Amino acid sequence: REKEREREMLGVWRVATREIFRGAPRGFRYQSQSAIPEGREKAMEQDRKMGSIVPHMEFFDAYANAPISRYRVMDQNGEISPGAEDPKVGKEMAVKMYKDMVRLHIMDGYLYDVQRQGRISFYMTNYGEEASHVGSAAALDSHDTVYGQYRESGVLMWRGFTIQQFMDQCYSNKDDVGKGRQMPVHYGSDKLCFQTISSPLSTQIPQATGYAYALKHSGSQNCVICYFGDGAASEGDFHAALNAAATLEAPVIFFCRNNQYAISTEVQEQYRGDGIASRGTGYGIEAIRVDGNDIWAVYNATKAARRTVVEE
Amino acid sequence: TAVNEALHEALESDGKAVVFGEDVGFGGVFRCTTGLAERFGRDRVFNTPLCEQGIVGFGVGLAAMGHRAIAEVQFADYIFPAMDQLVNEAAKYRYRSGGQWDCGGLTVRAPCGAVGHGGHYHSQSPEAYFTHTPGLKVVVPSGPREAKGLLLASIRDPNPVVFFEPKMMYRTSVEDVPEGDYELPLGEARVVREGSDATLVGWGPQVKVLVAAAKELEETDGAQCEVIDLRTLLPWDYETVCASVSKTGRLVVSHEASFTGGFGAEIAAFVSERCFLRLESPPVRVCGQDTPFPGHAHEPLFLPTQQKVVEAVRSSIGY
Numbered sequence: 001r002e003k004e005r006e007r008e009m010l011g012v013w014r015v016a017t018r019e020i021f022r023g024a025p026r027g028f029r030y031q032s033q034s035a036i037p038e039g040r041e042k043a044m045e046q047d048r049k050m051g052s053i054v055p056h057m058e059f060f061d062a063y064a065n066a067p068i069s070r071y072r073v074m075d076q077n078g079e080i081s082p083g084a085e086d087p088k089v090g091k092e093m094a095v096k097m098y099k100d101m102v103r104l105h106i107m108d109g110y111l112y113d114v115q116r117q118g119r120i121s122f123y124m125t126n127y128g129e130e131a132s133h134v135g136s137a138a139a140l141d142s143h144d145t146v147y148g149q150y151r152e153s154g155v156l157m158w159r160g161f162t163i164q165q166f167m168d169q170c171y172s173n174k175d176d177v178g179k180g181r182q183m184p185v186h187y188g189s190d191k192l193c194f195q196t197i198s199s200p201l202s203t204q205i206p207q208a209t210g211y212a213y214a215l216k217h218s219g220s221q222n223c224v225i226c227y228f229g230d231g232a233a234s235e236g237d238f239h240a241a242l243n244a245a246a247t248l249e250a251p252v253i254f255f256c257r258n259n260q261y262a263i264s265t266e267v268q269e270q271y272r273g274d275g276i277a278s279r280g281t282g283y284g285i286e287a288i289r290v291d292g293n294d295i296w297a298v299y300n301a302t303k304a305a306r307r308t309v310v311e312e
Numbered sequence: 313t314a315v316n317e318a319l320h321e322a323l324e325s326d327g328k329a330v331v332f333g334e335d336v337g338f339g340g341v342f343r344c345t346t347g348l349a350e351r352f353g354r355d356r357v358f359n360t361p362l363c364e365q366g367i368v369g370f371g372v373g374l375a376a377m378g379h380r381a382i383a384e385v386q387f388a389d390y391i392f393p394a395m396d397q398l399v400n401e402a403a404k405y406r407y408r409s410g411g412q413w414d415c416g417g418l419t420v421r422a423p424c425g426a427v428g429h430g431g432h433y434h435s436q437s438p439e440a441y442f443t444h445t446p447g448l449k450v451v452v453p454s455g456p457r458e459a460k461g462l463l464l465a466s467i468r469d470p471n472p473v474v475f476f477e478p479k480m481m482y483r484t485s486v487e488d489v490p491e492g493d494y495e496l497p498l499g500e501a502r503v504v505r506e507g508s509d510a511t512l513v514g515w516g517p518q519v520k521v522l523v524a525a526a527k528e529l530e531e532t533d534g535a536q537c538e539v540i541d542l543r544t545l546l547p548w549d550y551e552t553v554c555a556s557v558s559k560t561g562r563l564v565v566s567h568e569a570s571f572t573g574g575f576g577a578e579i580a581a582f583v584s585e586r587c588f589l590r591l592e593s594p595p596v597r598v599c600g601q602d603t604p605f606p607g608h609a610h611e612p613l614f615l616p617t618q619q620k621v622v623e624a625v626r627s628s629i630g631y
Contacts, residue, residue, distance in 0.1 A: 145377075147373075176410065177410055177412060178408070178409055178410035178412065179410030179411065180410075181407060181408055181410060182408050186408070188408075188409045188410075188412055188413065189412065190409075190412040190413060195376070195409075195413060196405075196408055196409035196410075196412065196413055198400065198401060198404070198408060199400075200396055200400045200401070203369060203396060203397060203400065203401050205369070206365065206366050206368075206369025206370050206372075206373065206397070207369050207370070207372045207373030207376060207397075207401070208373055209366075209369075209370050209373060210369065210370035210371055210372060210373025210374035210375075210376070210377070210381065211373035211374065211376055211377045212373070213370070213373075213374055214328075214373070214374045214377035214378070214379040215377060217330075217355055217356075217379075218328070218377075218379070236363075236365055236393070237365055237366070237369055237396075237397075239363075239366075240361070240363040240365050240366025240369060240370075241366060241369065241370075243361045243363065243366065244360060244361055244363070244366045244370050247360070247361055248358065248360070248370075
């Protein structure tokens with residue numbers, strides 16, 4: 001079915017070391033009375049970072065740089081657009097990507113019906129987001145930890161979670177690796193480095209920051225990717241997590257799946273800024289807006305984000 | 313301070329342990345983290361942005377990766393933004409994943425309790441909100457020696473622990489604290505004073521009050537009160553308390569936190585059920601009033617003072 005409205009995947013973000021925001025005072029050194037010259041020097045340094053002094057009052061236009069452009073690689077026929085980078089994943093990977101997306105879509109079809117028939121209590125489909133799941137998953141290392149919200153089954157599928165395992169969790173049976181404790185779609189797999197889903201939205205985002213911090217400081221070359229939706233990005237945990245990731249320099253990719261809706265709430269009722277991508281600047285985090293239906297764009301952007309995040 | 317010593321031991325003995333929170337870098341507003349950043353470096357002892365939900369959420373993730381996260385919330389009064397991360401996430405992390413994941417390495421420390429001038433937002437004892445959460449452990453030390461041992465045990469316990477430090481004691485409590493590394497067991501209460509006429513149960517700053525009340529009752533009434541420091545509220549040592557009440561026949565529970573729904577209610581209900589036929593009088597609770605923690609002037613009226621405890625024990629004995 002042709003979708004008129006594009007499902008944008010906003011904000012594949014990467015945490016970049018920002019020299020300009022470094023230089024947080026070494027907190028345990030007090031400014032003593034006799035250290036006035038040093039104090040003044042630091043004050044001048046901080047003043048320089050604050051922008052020029054201007055006599056005319058001007059409110060910064062929130063929409064001056066909006067809307068952030070959308071990165072897309074494929075044209076409407078699936079061909080690489082001029083100027084765009086072809087990821088050249090090779091036939092084997094391309095076929096796996098395609099198969100996983102189709103398999104996910106078909107599995108969703110069954111489980112949706114099964115839920116409507118009352119045979120399982122709950123289900124969330126992944127319709128329209130198959131490319132964003134599989135494209136990003138394929139760009140990661142299999143040992144990069146995934147913190148998700150609840151609509152990332154394509155990531156799990158890519159990594160090898162079997163249809164049987166999906167079913168076991170949805171039916172809460174004794175074979176479920178999660179021991180049948182949670183409602184459907186609350187998957188988790190330590191073997192596949194996929195953190196168990198929890199219902200409260202956005203709680204995973206600051207956890208992703210903490211996990212990434214620990215990874216970095218244990219010398220690992222892996223990173224964390226954290227998925228969440230446009231609605232979850234309104235939660236305080238989102239703000240908390242991004243701010244902490246920037247100040248503590250944690251290797252985490254924040255991946256917002258903006259499908260324009262939070263249940264029935266349209267984005268116009270969710271935020272008034274330029275999507276989620278625009279929030280990156282506020283935290284000192286680089287951001288990109290990507291067409292989530294374009295698997296090559298998602299793949300390229302995730303790969304680039306991962307490179308930056310891990311190489312810090 | 314004892315807490316500071318415990319943190320030094322914790323970081324020394326475990327290379328994966330980190331301490332973080334607001335202002336911990338320079339030593340903390342109560343000096344609990346003095347010297348840590350200098351000794352262990354700013355990647356192990358660091359300031360976070362001002363955001364409790366972020367501090368605890370970050371700690372959950374760090375612990376999920378297998379490191380030991382020692383998070384500080386500056387005052388227990390400010391722990392509430394982190395309720396979701398504690399109750400819905402930390403407490404359920406292992407259970408909901410079928411044992412695949414856990415954040416047992418998380419310890420959240422926060423100063424609690426009355427301090428004379430704290431008012432509404434620097435005096436609260438919020439332990440009851442957390443004792444109601446299966447999956448967490450809740451620990452409240454009653455003095456420096458207890459604090460060091462219990463904190464080390466809490467940090468090393470394979471479950472997320474909320475550790476409330478009575479702030480009044482940072483400066484006023486003077487005690488001989490053993491040097492070096494030692495732990496005190498979680499889930500085990502301490503009988504501070506033995507007696508056969510009544511059982512007084514408390515924790516944290518209230519233990520001192522109970523001991524003073526017991527001494528007064530011995531002098532004036534000749535009553536011998538058994539005082540129990542619960543130490544761990546979740547899971548609490550009901551065996552020690554029930555054994556004591558079976559002996560004395562009387563229970564008085566006392567805590568600074570307000571009366572209704574305070575943790576004393578759980579103890580009273582449990583003991584009533586378990587020790588019903590051995591009770592000489594109904595279990596009694598001497599607690600803070602059912603009001604927000606008041607301003608300076610009304611603090612003594614709010615708190616479960618020695619006088620109130622003595623009167624309660626007296627009427628219990630004379631029932």
